[in-house]
Amino acid sequence: MANHLHAVLFDLDGTLLDTAPDMAKAANRVLADYNLPPLTAAHIQANTSYGAKGLLTAGFGTHPLPSDMTMLRQRFLDYYEQNICEHTALYPGIAALLDHLDATQIPWGIMTNKPGFLTDMLLPYFPHLMRAHAIVCGDTLPLAKPHPEPLWYSCECMGVNAAQCAYIGDIEKDMIAASAANMAGYVAGWGYIGEADRPDKWDAHGILRHPSELIRHLSPSA
Structure with missing residues (x-):
């Protein structure tokens, strides 16, 4: 996969x-x-x-x-x-990764448990994120992560098969959701991982140390 x-x-x-x-x-x-x-x-x-x-x-x-x-x-x-966006910023390497996905015509989207009204307020500050093919929030559907339904719905919105999609997140719940959705789950190693967390024990396909590391897992013919 x-x-x-x-x-x-x-x-x-x-x-x-x-x-x-x-x-x-x-x-x-x-x-x-x-x-x-x-x-x-x-x-x-x-x-x-x-x-x-x-x-x-x-x-x-x-x-x-x-x-x-x-x-x-x-x-x-x-x-x-x-004060939703005083100091919030894209992580280093994210803009370049999203540019690569767009240039290679690989669909990408956002699936967050953040409430929709806050997501709608925040994303316009970041033009890169407004190019997402799908934006699904914690209250878009009756069920939220770790249930797989929001991930499936996101794939449906993008017109892609879940089995050929990766989900990138920084907590174990994200990897549980990816596994339940039959998607490849990768840990965003630059994210909010606490000292007591053990991402190496999560049901993930791998831990990415930098956003650019995702590129090698993508199909060149996508």
């Missing part, structure tokens, strides 16, 4: 975009509302890909979480929406 990839799907946070500075800022504003200290660098690295719940759970630590997590998450989303 790895030598016959004709399409690529990417996770967003921790794979295409380094959103940690802005997401952590929003989480820290919530924590400050509860008189809690800001997140550590290790907390941010290990939890950004898990969104509001991951960051805030880490930030509260041994302190009890509020009973209304919906309210807590909404407060985070409100803060994040206010």
Whole structure:
């Protein structure tokens, strides 16, 4: 499978975009509302890909979480929406990889668990990402990752066979989803992988240390 990839799907946070500075800022504003200290660098690295719940759970630590997590998450989303792209940036090498995919006519898309309204706000800051053949978010369908349905739907939108598509992500849940969808899963080794994570133990086809390493797995005739 790895030598016959004709399409690529990417996770967003921790794979295409380094959103940690802005997401952590929003989480820290919530924590400050509860008189809690800001997140550590290790907390941010290990939890950004898990969104509001991951960051805030880490930030509260041994302190009890509020009973209304919906309210807590909404407060985070409100803060994040206010400053969604102050320091967020494409990871080094992503623009060149996407240019290569476009030049070789290899379809590619984005499949993220980020809510659709935030994704729609963020992507226009990055013209490269607006060229995606499909953009599927965590609330596009009733089911989100690690269920394979959003990956299948993304492939359907791109008009490609899932068995000839790779999914690139930075957490184990991404690899579980790829495997369930019968897709080749590759770990974005530059993403939000915490010190306790063991990506070598995840059900992945490989760990990419730089975006350019994906190119050798693509079919030259795609």
